[in-house]
Amino acid sequence: MDLSEIVKSTSAQDAGHEFELLDPVRGDPTGIKLIVAGPDSEIVRKARHEMTKEISRQSARRGGLTPEGQEQIMDEFLAAVVLGWTAKEGGKAVPYSKEAFLRLLKAGTWVRAQVDGFAGDRSPYFKTKA
Structure with a gap:
């Protein structure tokens, strides 16, 4: 791997990559597709800094971090x-908004686990050579 490949990968990660949520039991596609920034993107770097600041703020204020506080911080990070999505509810397209996404996250821990797992995945940004 050469330096230019690493730099190119990092800049491509700001555009994000599509990820489809899978049914947590059968593994079937759900039709809900998210665009998630790559783990080495500037977007993730800034979000990580905000997450660290919020952890420090809450810890200083409360003498520690509650489980609810941890979940809220992680939800804000995700x-x-x-960056966007394709999702339907009742057969109608649902425009992406932070509030709508947070509602999806709260629908099941499996959603959070899949999104978090993909958010840390670098493989979509690196082509493997055969």
Whole structure:
């Protein structure tokens, strides 16, 4: 790997990559597709800094971080790195918004686990050579 490949990969990660949520039991596609910034993107770097600041703020204020506080901070981080989506509710397209995404995250821990896992995945940004 050469330096230019690494730099190119990092800049491509700001545009994000599409990821489809899978049914947590059968593994079937759900039709909900998210655009998630790559783990080495500037977007994720800034979101990570905000997350660290919020952890420090809450810890200083409360003498520690509650489980609810941890979940809220992680949800805010994921909302910052998801750039858009294709989703339907009742057969109608749902425009992407932070609020709509946070509602999706709260629908099931499996959603958070899949989004978090993909957010840390670098493989979409590096082509493997055969």
